[in-house]
Amino acid sequence: MNKKILFGVIFILGLVCVQPALAIPDAKVPILMYHYIRNYHSPKDKIGERLSVSPADFAAQLDLIQRAGYQTAVFADAATTSPRLPSKTIILTFDDGYRDFYTAAFPELKKRRMKAVVYPIYSVIGTSDYLTKEMITEMLASGLVEIGSHTLNHLDLTHLKPAKLQAEVFQSKLNLERDFGIKILSLCYPYGIYDRAVIAAAKRAGYLYALDTKTGQGDWASPYEMKRYRVDDSTNLAGLLRALGGPSK
Ligand SMILES: [Zn+2]
Numbered sequence: 001m002n003k004k005i006l007f008g009v010i011f012i013l014g015l016v017c018v019q020p021a022l023a024i025p026d027a028k029v030p031i032l033m034y035h036y037i038r039n040y041h042s043p044k045d046k047i048g049e050r051l052s053v054s055p056a057d058f059a060a061q062l063d064l065i066q067r068a069g070y071q072t073a074v075f076a077d078a079a080t081t082s083p084r085l086p087s088k089t090i091i092l093t094f095d096d097g098y099r100d101f102y103t104a105a106f107p108e109l110k111k112r113r114m115k116a117v118v119y120p121i122y123s124v125i126g127t128s129d130y131l132t133k134e135m136i137t138e139m140l141a142s143g144l145v146e147i148g149s150h151t152l153n154h155l156d157l158t159h160l161k162p163a164k165l166q167a168e169v170f171q172s173k174l175n176l177e178r179d180f181g182i183k184i185l186s187l188c189y190p191y192g193i194y195d196r197a198v199i200a201a202a203k204r205a206g207y208l209y210a211l212d213t214k215t216g217q218g219d220w221a222s223p224y225e226m227k228r229y230r231v232d233d234s235t236n237l238a239g240l241l242r243a244l245g246g247p248s249k
Helices: 003-021 046-050 055-067 075-079 100-112 133-141 162-180 196-205 237-244
Strands: 031-034 089-096 116-120 145-147 186-188 209-215 226-230
Touching (some): 055 100, 089 100, 100 116, 116 133, 133 145, 133 162, 162 196
Parallel strands (some): 031 089, 031 226, 089 116, 116 145, 186 209, 209 226
């Protein structure tokens, strides 16, 4: 065997041996979208009821996610793993920054050392029913919770004049970064509504990721249009995880 062929064989053997040791990143990641974690029954507020997952159901869902072999991650993890996360990663997101995230969801996440990303609406932080700055500070210190921006006032961003759009998208990021001494990586579009101008504003503001409300997996190749799976009072999470795992599982 001549030297060239020998080196070739050694090189290929090396590749074959090293490959399984590397975590192969997925091009897509399932992102779950939650709103309220509470026991809530109100015939007059069907939408609020719909958006509520009971604390008991939520705890069971976290157990299910763990049993299915998923690791939770936040966007800071993605930003440091160039830029994808390993297989079997899931991202849990909570829109609007309701106070029940602190009282009902965070304790269950903490028990299991699971991570989540919360999107407070800046103008209502500290008002009744919403997270306070102190709660957010405490949760950030746990290393389990990341926050992103859900803008200043939760408006339809496609109907704003450029200066107002800039304030909603960029100023909210600056305010959160100033208040909590952190870098804000992701934006959650209010109502999931956006257009090209909104995406451009998100990029200009320095966000690395922006979240949609359309159904599907988050695609790292489209970081400003990351789809999610809504979890509400009727979601069959076991079925969803089975579907994500592919037909063989
Ligand atoms: Zn919202």
